[in-house]
Amino acid sequence: MLYAAFLLARTCGWSRAAPPALHALQERRLRALVAHAYARVPVHRRRLEAAGLAPGAVRTLADLPRIPTMPKRLLREAPLEELVVRGFDPARGDLVRTSGSTGTPLRIVRGPREVDWHRAAGLRVLRELGFRWTDRTLEIRALAGPTLAVQRFRLAPKLWASILDPPGALLRTLLEYRPQVLCATPSTLHELAATALAEGVRPAPLRLVISDAEPLVPTTRALVARAFGTDPTDVYGLVELSNFAFECHEHRGLHLTADTHVVEVLDDDGRPAAPGAPGRVVVTDLIARTMPMLRYETGDRAGLVTGRCPCGRTSPRLVELVGRAADVVVLPDGRRLHWPYFHETLARFDDLERYQVIQDDPHRLRVRVLTRPERWGALTARLRTELATQLPASMTLALEPWGAEPEDPTRKYRPVLSRLDRA
Numbered sequence: 001m002l003y004a005a006f007l008l009a010r011t012c013g014w015s016r017a018a019p020p021a022l023h024a025l026q027e028r029r030l031r032a033l034v035a036h037a038y039a040r041v042p043v044h045r046r047r048l049e050a051a052g053l054a055p056g057a058v059r060t061l062a063d064l065p066r067i068p069t070m071p072k073r074l075l076r077e078a079p080l081e082e083l084v085v086r087g088f089d090p091a092r093g094d095l096v097r098t099s100g101s102t103g104t105p106l107r108i109v110r111g112p113r114e115v116d117w118h119r120a121a122g123l124r125v126l127r128e129l130g131f132r133w134t135d136r137t138l139e140i141r142a143l144a145g146p147t148l149a150v151q152r153f154r155l156a157p158k159l160w161a162s163i164l165d166p167p168g169a170l171l172r173t174l175l176e177y178r179p180q181v182l183c184a185t186p187s188t189l190h191e192l193a194a195t196a197l198a199e200g201v202r203p204a205p206l207r208l209v210i211s212d213a214e215p216l217v218p219t220t221r222a223l224v225a226r227a228f229g230t231d232p233t234d235v236y237g238l239v240e241l242s243n244f245a246f247e248c249h250e251h252r253g254l255h256l257t258a259d260t261h262v263v264e265v266l267d268d269d270g271r272p273a274a275p276g277a278p279g280r281v282v283v284t285d286l287i288a289r290t291m292p293m294l295r296y297e298t299g300d301r302a303g304l305v306t307g308r309c310p311c312g313r314t315s316p317r318l319v320e321l322v323g324r325a326a327d328v329v330v331l332p333d334g335r336r337l338h339w340p341y342f343h344e345t346l347a348r349f350d351d352l353e354r355y356q357v358i359q360d361d362p363h364r365l366r367v368r369v370l371t372r373p374e375r376w377g378a379l380t381a382r383l384r385t386e387l388a389t390q391l392p393a394s395m396t397l398a399l400e401p402w403g404a405e406p407e408d409p410t411r412k413y414r415p416v417l418s419r420l421d422r423a
Contacts, residue, residue: 014257014258014259014315015128015255015257015258015313015314015315016312016313016314016315017259017314017315018314019306019314022258022259022314022315023061025259026061026258026259026262026286027059027060027061029286029287030058030060030061030064030262030284030286031055031058031059033284033286033289033292033294034048034055034058034067034294035055036085036289036292037292037294038054038055039055040085040086040087041082041083041084041085041086041291041292042081042082042086043074043078043082043083044292044294047067047068047070047294048067050068051066051067051068053066053067061262064262064264064284064295065264065272067294067295068295069266069270069282069295069296069297070293070294070295070296070297071297072106072297072299075106075107075108075240076106080107080109083109083291084109084290084291085111085289085290085291085292088109088111088290090109093109093110093111093290094109094110094111094114094115095107095108095109095110096108096110096239097239097343097347098238098239098240105343105346105347106239106240108239108240108291109290109291110288110290110291111289111290111291113287113288113289113290114242114287114288114289114290114291117242117287117288118242121237121242121243121244121257121260122242122243123156124243124257125235125243125246125257126181126208126210128246128248128255129208129210129233129246129248130207130208131156131181131208132180133155133156134155135156135157135179135180135181135207135208136157136158136159136177136178136179136180136181137156137157137158137159137179137180137181137182137183138158138159138161138173138174138177138179138181138182138183139158139159139160139161139182139183139184140160140161140162140163140170140182140183140184140185140188140192141160141161141162141163141184142162142163142164142341142343142344143344144160144162145158145160159173159177159179161173163184163185163188163338163341164341164390166335167191167192167194167195168195168199170188170192170195171192171195171196171199171201171203174192174196174203175201175203175204178203178204179206180206180207180208181206181207181208181209181210182206182208182209182210182228183209183210183212184210184211185211185212185213185214185338186211186213186214186215186216186217186220186232187214187220187328187336187338187339188338189209189211189220189224189232190219190220190223190224191336192227193220193223193224193226193227193228194223194227196227196228197223197226197227202227202229203227203228205229205230206228206229206230207230208230208233209224209228209230209231209232209233210232210233210235211224211232211233211234211235212234212235212236212237212243214339215321216232216234220232231249231251233246233247233249234246234247234254235247235254236254236318236321238283238298240285240293240296240298241261241283241285241288241293241296241298242285242287243257244256244257244260244261244263244283244285245257245263245317245318248309248311248313249311250309250310250311252309252310252317252319253305253309253317253318253319254317254318254319254321255309255313255315255316255317256315256316256317256318257315258315258316259286260285260286260287261283261284261285261286262283262284262286263281263282263283263284263304263316263318264281264282264283264284264295264304265277265278265279265280265281265282265302265303265304265318266279266280266282267279267280268280273303273304275303275304275305275306276303276304276305276319276320277303278301278302278303278320279301279302279303279304280297280298280300280301281298281300281301281302281318281321282295282296282297282298283295283296283298284296300321301321302318302319302320302321303318303319303320304316304317304318304319305317305319328416328418329342329357329359329365329416329418330359330362330418330420331390331391331392331395332362332363332392332394332395333392337390338416339414339415339416341390342355342357342415342416343415345386345387346383349379349382349383351371351372351375351378351379352369352370352371352379352383353370353371353372354368354369354370354402355367355368355369355370355415356368356414356415356416356417357415357416357417358417358418358419359416359417359418359419359420360419360420361420362420363394363395363396364395364396364398365387365391365395365396365397365398366398366400367383367387367397367398367399367400368400368401368402368403369383369399369400369401369402370401370402376401380399383399384397384399
């Protein structure tokens with residue numbers, strides 16, 4: 001936690017730094033990262049050598065495109081021992097899984113440095129948005145997070161609530177705890193706001209409403225603002241990379257934490273996209289060393305703009321971000337299961353190589369499963385037992401082999417795909 005505090009102190013102010021100073025910092029950290037990855041991480045050494053690059057060949061941001069991008073496939077297929085720094089036992093690290101936005105959860109290894117950094121990155125965004133150390137926070141997640149050292153001294157007090165709690169119960173928690181800060185996914189915030197408005201309840205004023213993990217659509221933003229009197233703020237991050245972009249009060253895109261991440265937007269031919277034009281979001285994490293992310297293909301699309309924002313920040317911004325769509329499974333009794341439930345449930349099964357939950361009928365749920373043939377029977381029996389704890393008896397659960405890919409107009413496979421007409 002001390003290292004997290006150190007990192008937090010070092011990052012303060014960079015979002016308003018002069019661009020030349022920021023570029024110099026990025027290039028200094030980029031050179032150190034490339035040298036480290038070449039010398040100590042087998043996968044990256046092979047990638048650089050295959051591109052004919054020695055570490056000294058990458059010195060400026062202009063040299064970065066010479067490095068091939070890092071696809072998610074590499075994280076799925078390479079042994080963990082080749083993705084992490086040589087000599088580090090992945091079993092000693094903090095093993096986490098992504099949300100499986102492509103239907104395939106990825107394994108990410110964090111060492112002590114990255115564990116602290118992810119905490120610092122979250123706190124950094126909150127501080128940028130005006131968070132005070134005395135603020136009470138209510139965070140609604142699938143699983144409760146750790147208790148931080150500062151919270152033992154009654155700083156940054158936080159209450160965790162479960163996304164599986166009914167919206168009415170979450171509303172009662174909000175009314176009783178009276179937080180200044182509320183953090184949740186947009187789908188959770190939407191249901192909570194709708195419940196508050198339906199019951200005619202106005203919670204105590206919230207200074208910050210943080211929305212993350214899913215795209216924040218205009219209808220949800222307006223509903224949350226009407227219910228809580230506070231316009232929600234969108235935060236963008238990935239398990240693989242930590243939080244690295246956030247809205248300011250001007251809502252003109254998401255400011256990048258450019259001192260710790262280099263973000264590129266590429267067109268379909270792999271060239272830098274025109275300013276503001278949508279393209280593939282590729283990110284280099286300048287801080288992580290245990291499992292480096294060097295030109296990582298996030299799978300998301302956005303535009304990139306530069307120039308000073310009216311808020312005074314000078315960091316580049318992502319606009320028109322198309323993140324991971326997060327559809328909702330609606331149960332016959334009216335309850336809703338959002339994608340974090342399926343992620344937390346299904347990502348625990350190591351034999352499950354890929355999954356997709358599809359609802360095309362109110363009383364039927366299909367789960368497409370990719371696993372080895374010899375493991376099919378045992379795995380699907382366990383999945384059926386686990387999912388039955390939340391699904392009503394009146395709902396049919398069909399477990400299917402992965403088979404052919406279903407059509408998706410976004411051309412991106414989602415872990416939860418709803419085809420119900422909810423107009």
